[in-house]
Amino acid sequence: MRLSRYFLPVLKETPSDATIASHRLMLRAGMIRQQSAGIYSWLPLGYRVLKNIERIVHEEQQRAGHIPMLMPTLQSADLWRESGRYDDYGEEMLRITDRQGRDMLYGPTNEEMITDVFRSHVGSYKDLPMTLYQIQWKFRDEVRPRFGVMRGREFLMKDGYTFDLTVEDGLHSYNRHLVSYLRTYERMGLQAIPMRADSGPIGGDDTHEFLVLAETGESEVFYDSAVTDIKLGQRDIAYDDVDQCRAVMEEFTSRYARTDETHDADLFAQVPEDRRRVARGIEVGQIFFFGTKYSESMGALVVNDKGERVPVQMGSHGIGVSRLLGALIEANHDEKGIIWPEGVTPFPVGIVNLKQGDAEADAACDALYKSFSALGLEPLYDDRKERAGGKFATMDLIGLPWRITVGPRGLKNGVVEVTSRRSGESEEMTPELAVETIAKRYATL
Amino acid sequence: MRLSRYFLPVLKETPSDATIASHRLMLRAGMIRQQSAGIYSWLPLGYRVLKNIERIVHEEQQRAGHIPMLMPTLQSADLWRESGRYDDYGEEMLRITDRQGRDMLYGPTNEEMITDVFRSHVGSYKDLPMTLYQIQWKFRDEVRPRFGVMRGREFLMKDGYTFDLTVEDGLHSYNRHLVSYLRTYERMGLQAIPMRADSGPIGGDDTHEFLVLAETGESEVFYDSAVTDIKLGQRDIAYDDVDQCRAVMEEFTSRYARTDETHDADLFAQVPEDRRRVARGIEVGQIFFFGTKYSESMGALVVNDKGERVPVQMGSHGIGVSRLLGALIEANHDEKGIIWPEGVTPFPVGIVNLKQGDAEADAACDALYKSFSALGLEPLYDDRKERAGGKFATMDLIGLPWRITVGPRGLKNGVVEVTSRRSGESEEMTPELAVETIAKRYATL
Incomplete structure (x- = not known):
């Protein structure tokens, strides 16, 4: 691309409302433009990085055997009434009434809709396991959108959903996602540490967040410094290999690493003192296994090999695609500007x-x-x-x-x-x- | 892809609510699932075709020198008040109130927002010409959504915007788009005929629609059958060449070809009788040159080489990406099912x-x-x-x-x-x- 024919509106002055480096640098480098509170246009340079991140996520998802599809941004409120989350979700859900007076919403996540797709088309254990995913725009009506794309209202997310017959198979899907996420972040030049987390409104007992260490992170994190020495590197992963995926999961999660939501001071005290770290982190992904939470309430049943109808075991798995640009810059910049890792740079x-x-x-x-x-x-x-x-x-x-x-x-x-x-x-x-x-x-x- | 590991929920029975072939076949082939009236999930097979169409559109846009970016789906109502279209647009615009009580809307098109981007960052004729485009989801709250993705409410569209100093330059941008669109459709195996059209709520005098002939088309069309003999083929196009682009435009638009909106019976009567055709067509794209309609009302000015501030000359250019799947199937099917052209097939x-x-x-x-x-x-x-x-x-x-x-x-x-x-x-x-x-x-x- 010749710069004389490109649209790269760099700013000389530092925007006054941007308090963190990534927000400041994305504005100064002409990557984004705020259109409303927490809602951004992706100018050509920012768009290129967004697409690179998207491409890496797609490639690693498909390498792990996951199937891409796409759900609409707007959903019917009725689906969310079935799961009971319509009333629970609170003001972060953007509720919309269409011209016919129907209650709609801008999807903040898609457990209900994918469960509906599944129950409408799949009825037998023979079709399992199955993992469907999408990269699609979502909306959360944050009361205080800030930090640019790190805490925007309209944001791009990869969300994937696993369907398995048994809890054991569901946990393999969980481990497989954990491994594929590690590879995804490493390809972008990021170290993202899986930490035991809280499941929040998604639900379930098994959940890990992936955090990038950065002073400007929104979460306080507590970890054994030994976790930062583990890398996936170039090792060969067979994503169907249950034992290998579990071994990698255990290797990366056996050391103490937790966010403030699940921090346990007594357990942390058992980490050798010279390896105890308290820092801040940016959440760039989260994986959940929640079993039958949605399949029971919404009737997503499959016939097993004994002819019984049982609720399918589900999990959901997210990567914050647009937010990753912020996290990447927080982890890669100096006083002159951004320093892109080669995996995601807008131009090589x-x-x-x-x-x-x-x-x-x-x-x-x-x-x-x-x-x-x-x-x-x-x-x-x-x-x-x-x-x-x-x-x-x-x-x-x-x-x-x-x-x-x-x-x-x-x-x-x-x-x-x-x-x-x-x-x-x-x-x-x-x-x-x-x-x-x-x-x-x-x-x- | 091994079918045993894929998600291809084909239907045996013909869905009763689908009245046209493309809608019926997309449902039967497991390509889409309706989630609400006029709102669809793109199941894996449909998603693959959608991505192929998107890829061809991107490649041809960039071949013509156009720069990709991305605007958000939600917009502030204030922008549309500036252009005067907020009140004009009617009930097809989905109006939304966020938790802070701000008036928002789900963008049906983006002339206002791109004009805002332009006026905020560009001030000199030296930065012109410039063409920015995106492929993004849009929403039009159709009173009677039907025909599947052909007349959906949430739909994927390529929208591009041209900025030029003079009317003459603006018309070259218009011609360049016409040529690049011809190539885009031909690569998909479609013949789309540019027809003189009505500009509707976008505005401007110069506008052509691209129509695919099909019995199920929503528009009545009148044309000289000689237009269907013209093909762009493999000819070499230099998109900066003003004369060449104009010549191609004239070649493709000098024969009579109009939709019912602009049909002129007297002119049509001058076409030799054996070449007069009345048929139906599916609109798959439209190009507009509207000059200073938005730049004047919204203050998008540039300094020209005499130091004067003048409103920039603009046009906008759209391709209905998701609707193209319907048009492609209407033009390519038999009683057994779909017959994909090789350019867009989900699997070769x-x-x-x-x-x-x-x-x-x-x-x-x-x-x-x-x-x-x-x-x-x-x-x-x-x-x-x-x-x-x-x-x-x-x-x-x-x-x-x-x-x-x-x-x-x-x-x-x-x-x-x-x-x-x-x-x-x-x-x-x-x-x-x-x-x-x-x-x-x-x-x-």
Whole structure:
């Protein structure tokens, strides 16, 4: 993308109403625009990151065998009356009356609707196990929306629902989700720690939240520092393997790690003192196994192998897709701007032309642009007639992992400059080697 | 995808409330489920087609130089009061009050919001031309939702907005959209004819609707049959080339083709009698150039090269993404079911195993599955223990363009059977040739 043809409205001044880094930087980098309290437009740069996160979530969900579908944003209130949650949910549910006077609502979550889909179409244990998921916009009418997309009202979420015949199978689905979530976050360059949590209005006894450690997190967290040493890494996961998924779940959850909602001071005291940590965390996902809570009240029954009709065992599993942008920036920024991990960056590399209009510099930039594009790595090319200082500041602000600086002086010696946004280190090399070096970084993602 | 692990709830009986073929077939093929009047869940098979259509729209928009972004579904009523449309829009607009008592609405279109984005961030002619677009859910509270996704209430639409300094530039943006839309529909295997239309609540003098001819269309259309002979085909389009885009526009719009809203009997009478056609059409897109209608009322001004502040010239351009599924099926089905064009089919090929459990047949199917998958063509493999007749009926109903039938008898002779859904013709060949033959059909898409 040539910047002269793009829409990247970066702001010079820091918006006064943004109190945390990610909110400030998303506004300054021209990623979002607030349209109403807690409701945002995703400007082109923000949209690109949102799509990258969505893509990673889709890929990891499907790798785990989960089936994508899509439910509407608006739901009938009647469904929620069946489960008893219509009255329970409180003012966070946006209630709507349509022109025919029907009670509708903007879905804050979809347990009722997916249970309705299931009970209408599935009747036999032979169709189980089954996991359906979607990535769809949701609405929660927060009384104090704040922190930008971290606590917005209209937000994008992946929500998945598992259907199993037995509790044992349901717990495998739970473990499988835990493992697939670990992989999902790691691919984005995030460490998200599963912590025992409270189930809230979703229900059920088994639930873990995934938290990213950050000073600006909304939850206080208590953990054994040993949990931060565990990584999933490149290990091979067979998602149908019950024992392997359980072993990974146990490995990641056996150390003490809890949010303030479930914190137990006595248990925490048993953690060796030098490993006890109290910090803050941002919730980026949560998994639940709640058994028959919805299937009983809504009549989602299947015939088992003995011919008996039994309520299906269910769980639900969420990833905060839009909120992840905030969490990623909270965990990856400095005083100059954002530092995107390579897995989610809006553009893999930025090209800065120090002398736009100079035939040789322009030609070298065009050649780099073509080489990267041919490799499927579309650069953001700053082809504006601006001072170098302004171009560098913009690149630092929007946080592309790699920058190539092209100028007449370097070209005389046959070199361009490659700069890492994270380390700040620069190195001169031929354009060919620059392409090769940067392409290598993306080859394994 | 193995059918035994998929969620494809096909219906045996024909739903009684579905009066047109596409609605009936989408329900029977397990593509959608109605959740409320005019509001649907997209079950896995329907979701796959929806995503294919979305992908083609994205690719063609970006090929034309348009920039993707995303606006929220809910909007503030205040924006619509600025343009004067809040009171004008009538009962089709779903009006919502949030917990703070603010007037909101579920966006039926986005001229106001995009104008707000533009005026907040763009001030100079140097940033023009600019085209921003999104694919996002919208809501129109139709008094009589019907025909399934063809006239639903919650629907997915691509809406794009052009910003230009002069009327002349604005008309080029209009022509560019017309050309890119032609290519978009052709890639889906659809002929959509641009017809002079009425601008309705959007406004402006220049507007064309794109109509797919179908008996079940909601609009009466009048046209010179010569328009159906024109195809864009594989010609090379330079979207920045003003003359070329205008020439294509003129080629496609110089013959008489109008909806009942703009029909002119005297002009129509001048068409040679043997080429006069009266038929019905399904609207699948519309383009508008309305100049300064919104930029004046909402103060979206830019400084021109003389230093004067002038209202920006705007247009808007829509494609009915979810409705296209209905239009595609209306144009492509027979008494057995859907016949997907190869550009949008949910799976490129279906594999039917005539003797599930037979070691040789299973191995041959697995090998075919692997070969197609390695080429990026994921098959739908019917690996259930069902009668052949039931398997064939399902494949015919869901309409995959190609079916490979694998059975012990054929395998003894080293062959499988390849069947075209459209022609119904079958041919025996080796599995290797079957893969090669079908892969070729998708290579040029």
